[in-house]
Amino acid sequence: xxxxxxxxxxxxxxxxxxxxxxxxxxxxxxxxxxxxxxxxxxxxxxxxxxxxxxxxxxxxxxxxxxxxxxxxxxxxxxxxxxxxxxxxxxxxxxxxxxxxxxxxxxxxxxxxxx
Amino acid sequence: xxxxxxxxxxxxxxxxxxxxxxxxxxxxxxxxxxxxxxxxxxxxxxxxxxxxxxxxxxxxxxxxxxxxxxxxxxxxxxxxxxxxxxxxxxxxxxxxxxxxxxxxxxxxxxxxx
Numbered sequence: 001x002x003x004x005x006x007x008x009x010x011x012x013x014x015x016x017x018x019x020x021x022x023x024x025x026x027x028x029x030x031x032x033x034x035x036x037x038x039x040x041x042x043x044x045x046x047x048x049x050x051x052x053x054x055x056x057x058x059x060x061x062x063x064x065x066x067x068x069x070x071x072x073x074x075x076x077x078x079x080x081x082x083x084x085x086x087x088x089x090x091x092x093x094x095x096x097x098x099x100x101x102x103x104x105x106x107x108x109x110x111x112x113x114x
Numbered sequence: 115x116x117x118x119x120x121x122x123x124x125x126x127x128x129x130x131x132x133x134x135x136x137x138x139x140x141x142x143x144x145x146x147x148x149x150x151x152x153x154x155x156x157x158x159x160x161x162x163x164x165x166x167x168x169x170x171x172x173x174x175x176x177x178x179x180x181x182x183x184x185x186x187x188x189x190x191x192x193x194x195x196x197x198x199x200x201x202x203x204x205x206x207x208x209x210x211x212x213x214x215x216x217x218x219x220x221x222x223x224x225x226x227x
Contacts, residue, residue, distance in 0.1 A: 004157075043158075043203070043217045058214075090157050100165060100207070102148040103215070105157030 002027045006091050006106035013081055013113055021076045021109050023091030030096045032074040033058070033103070034066065036087040043090070049074055050097050081113040122201060126224040133191040135221045137204030142185065144206035144216070149178060149189045152220070153200045161189070161202075191223075199225045 004025045013019055025032065033048040035058075045058030049068040063085055065077040074093075078085060088110050092103040127133045139147065145166040150158035164171045164178045164187075171178050177190040187204050204218040 042219045045214065092157075098207075098209075100146045100163065102150070102160040102163055102205070103158070105150075105159070107157050108155075 002104065004091055004093055004104050004106040006089075006109050008109060009107065010110045011112070013111070015082055015113055016080050019078050019081060019111075021078075021089060021091075021111070023074045023076065023106060024072050025074075025091075025093040025104070026072065027093065027095075027104065028071065029093035029104075030071070032068070032091065032093045034064070034074070034076050035090045035092060036060065037090060037108075038087050046076070046089075048097075078111075081111075083113045085111065086113050087111060122220050122222045124222045124224060126226060127194050129194060129196060129225055129227050131194055133189075133194045133198070133223060133225075135189045135191075135202050135223065137187040137189075137218045137221075139185050139187055139204065139206045139218070140216060141206060141208040142182075144208040146207040147178070147180060147187055148205045148207075149176075149187075150203045150205060151198075151200045152203065158203060194223075194225050196225050196227055199223055 007022045030051045034046040035043045037043050044060045046064050047058050047066040049055045055066050090108050091106040094101040094103050148163045149161045151161050152158040162173045162176050162178050164180050169180050175192045179188045201220045201222050203220045206216045
């Protein structure tokens with residue numbers, strides 16, 4: 001089944017403790033992206049990657065890092081999480097950056113930073 | 115379940131009625147549009163898309179209408195069912211601005227049995 005897999009689904013952590021949210025897709029998509037979703041603010045892009053070793057900032061990149069060493073994986077790293085990063089996170093992929101393609105989204109990661 | 119938006123516009127319809135969800139898009143350079151459905155506790159799911167050279171596209175029980183003159187998109191759901199209860203987002207893919215997808219705020223659809 002074509003899908004985007006995120007882990008974990010739920011995570012509670014303490015301020016300053018580094019964490020990684022994993023994302024993997026099995027569709028050979030070039031383009032992958034991380035979004036956060038907050039009440040009243042909708043989906044906001046954190047980082048995106050156009051292909052292996054090519055990443056760029058989205059609209060709200062502060063406090064986050066990403067890497068794209070393999071085509072299928074696009075982990076989101078919070079080096080020093082803070083309470084304002086408490087949010088619902090989605091990884092998404094699509095065949096490429098431009099063109100008539102929608103996203104395939106993961107199931108989401110609910111992160112709480114205390 | 116997950117709360118995806120505490121201040122979303124809401125639409126409440128009776129089971130079996132038709133639903134119409136509207137969206138005003140922002141970029142006149144957008145040439146591809148998508149509707150997503152997000153159920154509680156899940157990620158957004160692709161429902162239907164439309165290119166800017168079309169004004170209507172039909173799927174199974176869903177129809178998307180595009181009015182480029184007023185930059186308006188609508189999603190029509192026929193014979194709405196309880197399983198249609200969700201938040202619906204429109205999204206646009208502009209040709210400019212790095213092809214970055216722009217998501218609408220969403221509309222929450224409640225289906226009354």
